[in-house]
Amino acid sequence: MREKTRRKGRVDAGKNRRGDAATRGRGEEERSYLVLSPRPRVPVSPRPFLICVIASVLLLSCTRERREFRQAPPGARTETLSQSDLHPGGYIPAVQTKNPAEENAPALSEGKRLYEWYNCSGCHSHGGGGIGPALMDNKWIYGSDPANVYETIVEGRPNGMPSFRGKIPDYQVWEIAGYVRSLSGLVRRDVAPVRDDHMRATEAPAETTPEHPKGTGVPKSAERPQ
Amino acid sequence: MTEKQKKSEKAFAPEVDERELHKLERTWEEPRGIMGFLMTTNHKTIAKRYIVTAFIFFLLGGMEAALMRLQLSRPGNNLLNPDLYNEIFSTHGTTMMFLFAVPIMEGIGLYFVPLMVGTRNVAFPRMNAFGYFIYLIGGLFLYTGFFLNVGPDAGWFAYVPLSGPEYSPGKRVDIWGQMITFTEIAALVGAVEIITTVFKQRVPGMSLNRIPLFVWTQVVTSFMIIFAMPAVMLASQMLPADRLISTHFFNPAEGGDALLWQHLFWFFGHPEVYIIFIPALGFISSIIATFTRRAVFGYTAMVLSLIATGFIGFGLWVHHMFATPLPQLGQSFFTGASMMISIPSGVQVFCWIATLWSGKIHMKTPLIFVLGFFAIFTIGGLSGVMLASVPLDLQVHDTYFVVAHFHYVLIGGAVFPLFGAIYYWFPKWTGKMLGERAGRWHFWLFFIGFNLTFFPMHWLGLKGMPRRVYTYLPEMGWSYGNLAASIGAGVMALAVLVFLVNVLKSLRVGEVAGDNPWGAETLEWSVSSPPPVYNFFYLPTVNGRNPLWSQMEETPVVVGLSTECREVLVTNILDAEPEHRYELPGPSIWPFLLALAVGETFTVGIFTPWGFPVGAALSTLALFGWFWSKPKSEGVRALEKPKTRSLDEARLSEEGA
Numbered sequence: 001m002r003e004k005t006r007r008k009g010r011v012d013a014g015k016n017r018r019g020d021a022a023t024r025g026r027g028e029e030e031r032s033y034l035v036l037s038p039r040p041r042v043p044v045s046p047r048p049f050l051i052c053v054i055a056s057v058l059l060l061s062c063t064r065e066r067r068e069f070r071q072a073p074p075g076a077r078t079e080t081l082s083q084s085d086l087h088p089g090g091y092i093p094a095v096q097t098k099n100p101a102e103e104n105a106p107a108l109s110e111g112k113r114l115y116e117w118y119n120c121s122g123c124h125s126h127g128g129g130g131i132g133p134a135l136m137d138n139k140w141i142y143g144s145d146p147a148n149v150y151e152t153i154v155e156g157r158p159n160g161m162p163s164f165r166g167k168i169p170d171y172q173v174w175e176i177a178g179y180v181r182s183l184s185g186l187v188r189r190d191v192a193p194v195r196d197d198h199m200r201a202t203e204a205p206a207e208t209t210p211e212h213p214k215g216t217g218v219p220k221s222a223e224r225p226q
Numbered sequence: 227m228t229e230k231q232k233k234s235e236k237a238f239a240p241e242v243d244e245r246e247l248h249k250l251e252r253t254w255e256e257p258r259g260i261m262g263f264l265m266t267t268n269h270k271t272i273a274k275r276y277i278v279t280a281f282i283f284f285l286l287g288g289m290e291a292a293l294m295r296l297q298l299s300r301p302g303n304n305l306l307n308p309d310l311y312n313e314i315f316s317t318h319g320t321t322m323m324f325l326f327a328v329p330i331m332e333g334i335g336l337y338f339v340p341l342m343v344g345t346r347n348v349a350f351p352r353m354n355a356f357g358y359f360i361y362l363i364g365g366l367f368l369y370t371g372f373f374l375n376v377g378p379d380a381g382w383f384a385y386v387p388l389s390g391p392e393y394s395p396g397k398r399v400d401i402w403g404q405m406i407t408f409t410e411i412a413a414l415v416g417a418v419e420i421i422t423t424v425f426k427q428r429v430p431g432m433s434l435n436r437i438p439l440f441v442w443t444q445v446v447t448s449f450m451i452i453f454a455m456p457a458v459m460l461a462s463q464m465l466p467a468d469r470l471i472s473t474h475f476f477n478p479a480e481g482g483d484a485l486l487w488q489h490l491f492w493f494f495g496h497p498e499v500y501i502i503f504i505p506a507l508g509f510i511s512s513i514i515a516t517f518t519r520r521a522v523f524g525y526t527a528m529v530l531s532l533i534a535t536g537f538i539g540f541g542l543w544v545h546h547m548f549a550t551p552l553p554q555l556g557q558s559f560f561t562g563a564s565m566m567i568s569i570p571s572g573v574q575v576f577c578w579i580a581t582l583w584s585g586k587i588h589m590k591t592p593l594i595f596v597l598g599f600f601a602i603f604t605i606g607g608l609s610g611v612m613l614a615s616v617p618l619d620l621q622v623h624d625t626y627f628v629v630a631h632f633h634y635v636l637i638g639g640a641v642f643p644l645f646g647a648i649y650y651w652f653p654k655w656t657g658k659m660l661g662e663r664a665g666r667w668h669f670w671l672f673f674i675g676f677n678l679t680f681f682p683m684h685w686l687g688l689k690g691m692p693r694r695v696y697t698y699l700p701e702m703g704w705s706y707g708n709l710a711a712s713i714g715a716g717v718m719a720l721a722v723l724v725f726l727v728n729v730l731k732s733l734r735v736g737e738v739a740g741d742n743p744w745g746a747e748t749l750e751w752s753v754s755s756p757p758p759v760y761n762f763f764y765l766p767t768v769n770g771r772n773p774l775w776s777q778m779e780e781t782p783v784v785v786g787l788s789t790e791c792r793e794v795l796v797t798n799i800l801d802a803e804p805e806h807r808y809e810l811p812g813p814s815i816w817p818f819l820l821a822l823a824v825g826e827t828f829t830v831g832i833f834t835p836w837g838f839p840v841g842a843a844l845s846t847l848a849l850f851g852w853f854w855s856k857p858k859s860e861g862v863r864a865l866e867k868p869k870t871r872s873l874d875e876a877r878l879s880e881e882g883a
Contacts, residue, residue, distance in 0.1 A: 064396060065375050065376050194470065197387050
């Protein structure tokens with residue numbers, strides 16, 4: 001029976017594409033349905049599931065990659081740690097101890113560039129230290145919190161660290177502070193900047209290790225304050 | 227025509243044993259439900275997924291283009307900020323090249339190559355499933371990133387040092403790089419399948435010189451993929467390595483080379499253009515043969531031109547780098563090669579014109595799109611010859627002139643034939659015809675909108691408007707050109723909307739198509755629309771280049787393939803002589819699991835290096851599972867040759883040409 005209709009259908013399709021084909025097409029669909037799927041097809045589509053997954057992912061926002069284009073003007077200053085407990089008038093300023101730049105990869109990358117531009121590397125080198133203390137170790141003379149680093153840059157510290165108050169816009173100080181903390185791995189890995197396109201900052205090869213004058217050692221004045 | 231068709235009907239409908247048919251349907255049946263969705267290895271199902279997914283990405287990429295045009299419609303516009311604009315144009319280019327153009331061409335190939343060469347499934351069907359899932363994961367990864375503000379922002383070719391660790395902080399470029407890796411794996415997988423299917427699974431009688439032109443284009447494309455993609459996969463691993471673990475591949479200060487990126491990328495990137503364009507040539511050949519009612523003129527010249535294009539396509543990549551300090555002599559060489567490639571393209575265009583000239587033209591929507599291709603691709607080709615010369619290229623490098631040129635060649639060369647192909651093959655995919663009237667509206671809106679959008683860009687480029695700027699000043703004198711382009715983009719969007727409505731309407735209430743509504747010649751039209759899951763009950767044999775037109779009453783068919791396992795006929799490369807029967811593997815969940823494992827490797831790997839060892843372990847497990855599950859019976863039955871009725875006769879009968 002089935003075979004007959006099938007062959008008939010084929011001849012029809014050959015003769016008349018428009019008219020008979022219509023009836024034939026439907027008929028064939030039914031037949032193939034009967035043959036191919038004796039049990040009813042479960043109408044489960046993975047699409048709604050997929051849409052739900054995508055939608056739930058989209059609900060999470062991501063600030064790691066946001067680029068800021070309008071920053072606060074230079075001169076503004078964030079109140080962080082205060083140098084003294086004494087305040088006139090009983091007013092206690094809001095204390096910001098969280099660095100907004102530390103969650104943002106472009107800001108840290110910018111901090112890295114500014115670290116060169118403001119010549120931080122002149123004393124601290126690329127984190128290994130020179131005239132100033134090393135920044136990539138876990139020793140912190142004045143504290144490792146973002147606010148401490150911020151204060152160090154803005155206010156300066158005894159024994160050589162100058163104050164950059166009024167010289168670096170506030171948001172850039174935060175960017176540099178974030179970068180400085182990233183040098184010793186205090187910042188999330190997926191935010192911290194990686195290498196730059198210059199010579200790699202490594203220790204000098206063994207054959208060119210500078211030799212200190214014999215017998216003297218490191219002079220007292222070159223030792224870092226602890 | 228009808229007579230011919232009747233003949234073919236008879237030739238392909240010999241006595242069908244009811245019980246055997248039932249068994250065959252059972253054997254090739256696809257599993258159901260969500261698990262079935264993930265397990266299927268049917269090439270038609272997977273190819274349809276490729277096509278639909280790629281088209282969704284086309285719509286997304288189109289929306290991004292519309293946003294850009296909206297932003298540029300007037301000077302000093304504030305709709306998009308510069309950062310978002312960077313992300314949008316990078317995602318637009320990446321989407322269109324990697325997530326739309328290559329996969330949709332390969333999807334159409336994976337659908338029709340087995341049907342055109344007369345086999346039941348592609349070679350390596352599980353790998354086919356794996357390829358699709360990898361592609362999907364790559365696409366979802368990119369768009370998840372894009373919607374989370376981690377979309378790529380360094381352009382679709384991500385030049386270093388801009389895309390390097392110093393100037394592209396964050397994960398944006400890493401996501402881009404890994405997405406490239408995903409899509410290239412998928413493309414390579416598809417290419418291997420297509421080559422193997424065409425070389426080893428053709429029906430008896432389809433010797434190399436009788437392969438349909440469409441299939442030839444797919445073969446040439448697949449070879450190009452195999453040679454081009456490894457370069458970019460290498461690059462797309464080296465760039466994240468530079469960015470994530472501080473290697474120095476692209477850092478000149480430490481002995482790396484920034485130009486290395488450009489070489490690796492364009493060694494892939496220029497063949498990529500042909501990987502997109504050559505399948506479109508196959509669509510055009512199919513459409514022209516069908517709607518002129520004659521075989522395409524100059525088969526040998528056409529095939530040789532395709533192969534020549536495939537070769538010369540690899541000798542052009544430096545013309546993307548004329549603005550870099552390369553030696554003059556090298557630049558001259560690539561100028562010469564760039565001009566030379568217009569010869570094989572020209573040969574093909576003249577062959578088509580000769581076919582049209584001498585054929586009986588049926589002006590249907592697919593053919594109209596092909597004619598649109600001629601107009602637009604010629605303009606794009608001419609600006610291409612201009613850009614091939616170094617001095618002019620230096621003047622207009624990175625301006626809208628280049629933007630105009632490559633949209634003319636890519637939309638003209640690929641998207642117009644693609645729309646033609648969709649109108650042409652939609653009846654085969656769905657069993658319904660697409661609306662002819664809406665098709666014409668679609669064509670004219672798209673054609674006019676396209677030219678309105680991209681023609682002014684030539685002029686903008688010569689006026690000095692650089693590409694990838696998010697806005698411009700009113701004093702630049704670019705306002706009217708940009709406004710025209712933006713209006714054109716709106717018209718194009720309207721055209722695509724017309725197309726979508728046409729598709730949805732035709733799916734529901736479209737005219738029912740028969741097996742062969744256009745009276746075409748290739749084997750896919752000999753089966754029902756949509757084709758049965760096993761493709762052919764009896765594998766046909768062919769006796770010429772236009773099987774359905776030259777089919778005789780007594781044309782033999784192949785019998786003796788098992789109906790109880792997924793058997794295909796393996797034939798030899800040159801003459802398609804039957805060699806043995808081979809059992810293809812059936813549905814399996816392991817390709818999906820392996821895709822997840824590979825997906826885990828490359829997505830988690832950019833956040834923590836632990837992604838790689840974990841991914842390697844998971845992949846190993848998945849591969850164990852994959853290879854553990856063997857087919858029920860033995861794979862190869864070399865001793866027992868399949869019986870073909872009067873096969874010798876078929877072999878002896880020479881074709882007319």
